[in-house]
Amino acid sequence: MTNPEAKLVCRNVWKLFGADAASFLAAHGGHPGAAAITEAGLVGAVRQVDLDVREGEIFVIMGLSGSGKSTLVRLMSRLIEPSGGDVLFKGENLLKVSQARMIEIRRHQMGMVFQHFALLPHLTVLDNVAFPLDIQGMSRAAREARAREMIELVGLAGKERAYPRQLSGGQQQRVGIARSLAVEPEIWFLDEPFSALDPLIRREMQDEFMRLQTVLHKTIVFITHDFDEAIRLADRIAIMKDGEIVQAGTPEEIVLTPATSYVAEFTRSVARAKVIRARSLMVAARPGDAEGPTVSGRSNISEAAPLFLDGVSHLGVTDDAGKLIGRLERDAVVSLMLRG
Amino acid sequence: MANRLPLAWLLALGAFVIFWLFAGPYLPAAFEYPKAHVIKLAKWISAAMKWLIDEASFGLFSFTDLTRFISAVLDVPYTVASSLLSTGFLEGSGSSAIQIVPPLPWIAVIGLVMLLGHWLGGRSLALLSGACFLFLAVFGQWTSAMITLASILVAAPLGVIFGLLFGIAAWRWRWLERIIMPLLDLMQTIPVFAYLVPVLFLFGFGPTAAVIATLIFATPPMIRIAILSLRAVPDEIIDLGHMVGCTDRQMTWRVMVPAARESLMVGMNQVIMLSLNMVIIASMIGAGGLGFDVLAALRRLDFGAGLEAGFAIVALAIAMDRLSQAAAEKLSAPSPENRATGFLARHPYLLAGLALVLVTSALGYMIPAIRTYPEALQLSTGTFWSEVVAWINVNFFDTLEAIKNAMLLNVLIPFKRFLGGLPWLGVTALLGFAGYRLGGWRLAVLTTCLPLFIAVTGQWEKAMITLYLCGISAVIASLIGIPIGIYSATRDRVWAWVQLAIDTLQTLPSFVYLMPAVMLFRVGDFTAMIAVVAFAVAPAIRYTALGIRKVDPKLIEAGRAMGCTEWQILTRIRLKLALPEILLGLNQTIMFALSMLVITALVGTRDLGQEVYIALTKADTGRGLVAGLSIAAIAIIADRLISAGAIHARRRLGLE
Ligand SMILES: Nc1ncnc2c1ncn2[C@@H]1O[C@H](COP(=O)(O)OP(=O)(O)OP(=O)(O)O)[C@@H](O)[C@H]1O
Ligand SMILES: [Mg+2]
Numbered sequence: 001m002t003n004p005e006a007k008l009v010c011r012n013v014w015k016l017f018g019a020d021a022a023s024f025l026a027a028h029g030g031h032p033g034a035a036a037i038t039e040a041g042l043v044g045a046v047r048q049v050d051l052d053v054r055e056g057e058i059f060v061i062m063g064l065s066g067s068g069k070s071t072l073v074r075l076m077s078r079l080i081e082p083s084g085g086d087v088l089f090k091g092e093n094l095l096k097v098s099q100a101r102m103i104e105i106r107r108h109q110m111g112m113v114f115q116h117f118a119l120l121p122h123l124t125v126l127d128n129v130a131f132p133l134d135i136q137g138m139s140r141a142a143r144e145a146r147a148r149e150m151i152e153l154v155g156l157a158g159k160e161r162a163y164p165r166q167l168s169g170g171q172q173q174r175v176g177i178a179r180s181l182a183v184e185p186e187i188w189f190l191d192e193p194f195s196a197l198d199p200l201i202r203r204e205m206q207d208e209f210m211r212l213q214t215v216l217h218k219t220i221v222f223i224t225h226d227f228d229e230a231i232r233l234a235d236r237i238a239i240m241k242d243g244e245i246v247q248a249g250t251p252e253e254i255v256l257t258p259a260t261s262y263v264a265e266f267t268r269s270v271a272r273a274k275v276i277r278a279r280s281l282m283v284a285a286r287p288g289d290a291e292g293p294t295v296s297g298r299s300n301i302s303e304a305a306p307l308f309l310d311g312v313s314h315l316g317v318t319d320d321a322g323k324l325i326g327r328l329e330r331d332a333v334v335s336l337m338l339r340g
Numbered sequence: 341m342a343n344r345l346p347l348a349w350l351l352a353l354g355a356f357v358i359f360w361l362f363a364g365p366y367l368p369a370a371f372e373y374p375k376a377h378v379i380k381l382a383k384w385i386s387a388a389m390k391w392l393i394d395e396a397s398f399g400l401f402s403f404t405d406l407t408r409f410i411s412a413v414l415d416v417p418y419t420v421a422s423s424l425l426s427t428g429f430l431e432g433s434g435s436s437a438i439q440i441v442p443p444l445p446w447i448a449v450i451g452l453v454m455l456l457g458h459w460l461g462g463r464s465l466a467l468l469s470g471a472c473f474l475f476l477a478v479f480g481q482w483t484s485a486m487i488t489l490a491s492i493l494v495a496a497p498l499g500v501i502f503g504l505l506f507g508i509a510a511w512r513w514r515w516l517e518r519i520i521m522p523l524l525d526l527m528q529t530i531p532v533f534a535y536l537v538p539v540l541f542l543f544g545f546g547p548t549a550a551v552i553a554t555l556i557f558a559t560p561p562m563i564r565i566a567i568l569s570l571r572a573v574p575d576e577i578i579d580l581g582h583m584v585g586c587t588d589r590q591m592t593w594r595v596m597v598p599a600a601r602e603s604l605m606v607g608m609n610q611v612i613m614l615s616l617n618m619v620i621i622a623s624m625i626g627a628g629g630l631g632f633d634v635l636a637a638l639r640r641l642d643f644g645a646g647l648e649a650g651f652a653i654v655a656l657a658i659a660m661d662r663l664s665q666a667a668a669e670k671l672s673a674p675s676p677e678n679r680a681t682g683f684l685a686r687h688p689y690l691l692a693g694l695a696l697v698l699v700t701s702a703l704g705y706m707i708p709a710i711r712t713y714p715e716a717l718q719l720s721t722g723t724f725w726s727e728v729v730a731w732i733n734v735n736f737f738d739t740l741e742a743i744k745n746a747m748l749l750n751v752l753i754p755f756k757r758f759l760g761g762l763p764w765l766g767v768t769a770l771l772g773f774a775g776y777r778l779g780g781w782r783l784a785v786l787t788t789c790l791p792l793f794i795a796v797t798g799q800w801e802k803a804m805i806t807l808y809l810c811g812i813s814a815v816i817a818s819l820i821g822i823p824i825g826i827y828s829a830t831r832d833r834v835w836a837w838v839q840l841a842i843d844t845l846q847t848l849p850s851f852v853y854l855m856p857a858v859m860l861f862r863v864g865d866f867t868a869m870i871a872v873v874a875f876a877v878a879p880a881i882r883y884t885a886l887g888i889r890k891v892d893p894k895l896i897e898a899g900r901a902m903g904c905t906e907w908q909i910l911t912r913i914r915l916k917l918a919l920p921e922i923l924l925g926l927n928q929t930i931m932f933a934l935s936m937l938v939i940t941a942l943v944g945t946r947d948l949g950q951e952v953y954i955a956l957t958k959a960d961t962g963r964g965l966v967a968g969l970s971i972a973a974i975a976i977i978a979d980r981l982i983s984a985g986a987i988h989a990r991r992r993l994g995l996e
Contacts, residue, residue, distance in 0.1 A: 074579065077583060079579050079582050079583070103585040103586075103587065104585070106582065106583055106584065106585040107584065107585030108585075110583060111583070112579070112580070112583040114576045114579065114580065115576070116574065116576055117576075118574070118576040118577050118579065118580040120577070120580075120595070120598060120599060121599065122598045122599075122601060123598075131584060132584035132585070134594075135584050135585060135586055135590055135594065136585065183584075
């Protein structure tokens, strides 16, 4: 395997829509060009994708409409059969497993959140959230207890008896999130979960999502067409265009060194200070830094900057556990922000 | 293209006219299909049916065993339903039977219906449905109505279940859908009578056979709706089902069917109304009940009795339609949580119903008026209606007769002669040409083969009579319906009323339309035409109005801004853009006309419908099926040509 800590690996994955896609792929030695695909009347929805999603990270797949994001995420859970390639989940090749095993994996190890929520209209919030557990055959008392916990977690306590159509969009997506978490999945797929929401609600849901992740530490594949959202949430981003991944890396890498002009187009309007994190700009800690004000290594510079208003010349930088890992100097922050 | 089109049409028409006028002496066979070459399809089918019954066997059991088995199985629920509602539970058979348990008291039935109405739609529905059933009792139609109701209570749920199961199977397996779809198309165009003939032949005469015919008639729309509504379930919901690890069975019953519930309920309403329609018609093969009363009255020309039974059918239809619509709404919306604990508190309606039945049954033993509606209180309007008819005939006979004769002499008969004189070969070629121009080769093959089928099976002459009656009726229905549609489309209040009227008209079984027409004009083509027009006018109104109402208001505003007069807005904008819808309406009008036309065989037409009717009385399956298929052929040709024309129109208007 390419990476020991990778949870989900895609190797040379292809999806061509149209008749006889698999034999077409084989006939072209597994690597047909874009022109050949179009000529054969096929749609190259996903082409030659290699990626690995690591344990505990938020992996964002970003691309414009029609770039193949939904198809790719559905290939990862084998909702769509790939035309070629391998998908490894915890070292197991999903394309080789039996139908029964696949059901088993989906039931216990995968969760998915949908763009348009996909709530069952005839079930209450409680029953919707408990639905995956019900399908597994869990007893009513046990699944409802678990569902209530999840509803509490996403902040919908008190709405258990409501029906989806009685909820706002944001609330409906909270139900979708609670439902996908009810089975305690090891990998969590979110296909444009906030795209159908108003900008203000979207922002709020993003914060909520980050809060959940600090509690849950899931391995996440997050789909979006919104570059700002990708930058905000991602540990790593893969940018898709016409079915291919044009660049994959951390937000900082992508903003600082865009691989193509297509990627640069997205990064142009992004303020550096909102992307670069304290831990990337910090220097080695000196004794005594722990006493002064500190900031999390995950925070970006624009979040850290206001702390300098008190007149301090440097901040301590801490990791997730609160341990001191470096110091952030005022001059470095000012020069970064001046560069825009 | 737009310029070449009329020229090609002109040439084809010209060639056709020349052929028609001058080819007669040289090519008589093109005008009258030679008898010697008629394919005896009807005989073959009859022989095949006879073989099925006498000899066919599946090894372990014969075909007849199978049909007997089906009858026996269906007989069980039917006997229960009819015992409950009309005959009571009997010991022994025939005239020596003794009633051991009486049927439900009439008060109990009305009470149950009202409870159902209250549960589904509140007080007003309870009152409406109770009133409809009370009407049945007061006007002495109770017994017949309960027999009809019993058939529906058996046929409709089975139709829904079978339709759903077939629909699910066709949704799961594409190949099955590919087989089923064309069959469904065909079954919907074959006139209802034609179903009755083989059913009569295979299952005999009686209520069970009628239930089977009803099932065959009412299930296809449910299958279609089931497939459509399952297909309409959003992909995301299907993905969700897979992601939570549903098995195939869980996918179907836990995800798909509940998610499609709302549209499936529409299918339920349709099945119920179609069942009612068919149960009435199936009185010809022994369904009994209200349909039989109408039929018998028609045969005796007893207008009073016929009208009374007709009104009873209307009352039953309205009650069933409103109840099933309310049920569809109620069952597709999620039910509010019932927090009450204990069986009693959670099922108040069930309990009330049970109590009602028990109390009224017990009281019925003491007070007979509770068990059966007292005859002394029955009102009969039969004589009243007969007198009204007599009065109309005395005072308006001459006027009515004059109208009828004028129409017959100036319109109907000349048109009939004209169609009868056309060469079948020329007509076939012209239809093929039309098919090619409007829909390409595939359509051309269809529109050539179907008339050919009619000709070679020796049905041409009768088919032309069908065509003439159907054509004239459709034209008149459009002439009445389109203006009404135009008038009411832009007036919201008028439209609300018109809509209510045509909705109600459409819930009425086709049989009902015959009675008033016969009353005024007795039997014959003109009477048939009146009944057909009355039946077929609803779609013409509906589609015209919907088409006009759908026109983008911005375009109307733009027209006003450019200074169009109201008349110009109507003709240049509204009608023009509504043209595709109006064409669709015309299509539906023709389909309605054809389906009604077959039933008018009862009032003595001489067309394909009469063929089917005769076949029915003689239990001649082949003759009935061939005539039925010919009617289906006419329907399919009209449908495909008009649909292709509508698509053409849409393209030209840039709507597609
Ligand atoms: N079932 C299918 N059959 C044929 N083509 C398909 C099918 N599903 C998707 N495609 C095509 O594959 C391409 C990628 O589609 P996909 O839905 O993955 O895009 P996306 O990035 O999710 O876009 P969006 O933001 O609109 O959801 C599109 O060109 C689409 O038309
Ligand atoms: Mg998508």
